[in-house]
Amino acid sequence: MSLADLTVAWSRIVLRHRPAGSTRSVLDDTHLGIANDNRWSEAGVRAYYFASDVGLVAAEHARHIATDVLGGHAERLERSVFRVPISLERVLRLTDPAVVVAMGAGPINTWILDLASTQAAASYLVSQVARLQGLIVPSVAFLDQPDRFNVVVYRDAIDPDIVFGAPVHEGDITIVSSGS
């Protein structure tokens, strides 16, 4: 099957977070595309990221901080978590091995930890599938738990007013992470 044949419509309530106390909406797009360390979008590609559950939100964020901050130091962040209904018409699920095979790639667990590979894979998929709105991707924090995932939504492929429902504040979390 072609990649286009494997696209699906997909709806669910997912989670996204912002600094606690931030006056901007959790769907604010001012800084999308500027981060250079997001796994499924190269710098310059505007993408929203969402998580399937709050444990994943904390684990992924803490994982990055632990990697960046030097050993002997720690960082504490207060984050507000929001539930966001999303409804997409064309997504590819990289949690489905058939999609990875259709890409011509090896098993995803053999390359998902390499940032350059995942960013290149995402760029390839966007270039190959017309009007692709997003990806469902495994979380590298929980590679052994396929029911936990991230959702990547490409801002320039959607109308936010149609794709997103109103965010609802789920609660605040404190992430304390020590450098390694």
Place this chain on the structure above:
Amino acid sequence: MADIRTAGLRTVRDQLGLSQESLSRALDVSARSVERWEAAGGTSTSADVARRLALVSEIAALADEVYGDDVATFMATPRRSLGQRTPREAMTHGDLEDVRQVLINTLDGHWS
């Protein structure tokens, strides 16, 4: 040359915990210039210094949004993405874009 407002410069500097000397290095100007600008509230300077001043202000705003009361800890914590330097050290060496990038990477959440 560019005309800039510097009325909030002292607040920005205090927020980031930078001395006038450190800020002057970040801006590549003399410490005397920083002292004068903080007192005067405005000045005329080169486009490059104006750009650096705008970056410092943006860094202060982002740091406040991301870290709130813990900005001081952020500024004193060494990071691999800054070449094992603290944000304060990176700024003092003029690497303002790198510090801005760290904050933006954190703002919308890190995603593996």
